[in-house]
Amino acid sequence: MKKAASIVLMVVAIFMISACGSKLDKTGEEFKDSIIKDSAYGDEYSEDSFSxxxxxxxxxxxxxxxxxxxxKDEPSALEYFYYYDEDKQLDSxxxxxxxxxxxxxxxxxxIYKSGKFK
Known part of the structure; x- marks a missing residue:
């Protein structure tokens, strides 16, 4: 019985860690939104088109x-690397x-994974 309870607790802990692992803080959300709104992409694409x-x-x-x-019509097609500093300056x-x-x-x-990285 104790072994079954331990296994259940371990499964719940793993689920909680993985579910909470993809939550962003306020600055992380701002960083992600800045990338999506970057002038090179405009308003054509939704967050689902990015990884x-x-x-x-x-x-x-x-x-x-x-x-x-x-x-164009291909999601997650080109790789870029972004940086966001303490002054919230976006660079790529x-x-x-x-x-x-x-x-x-x-x-x-x-702190966050989506698309191709999941």
């Missing part, structure tokens, strides 16, 4: 994101090496 893998630095209020953006690059260097220079953890 997000977002990171937050545990020690600062900086965010990084690996994003697949839509092109196409360089995975630059993104990896930025990620390695901080204490980043995954």
């Amino acid at each position: 997000f893998l977002m990171y937050k630095d545990k020690d600062t209020n900086r965010y990084l994101a690996d994003i697949w953006v839509p092109v 690059t196409k360089s995975k090496a630059t993104f990896d260097d930025m990620k390695a220079s901080g204490n980043y953890e995954v």
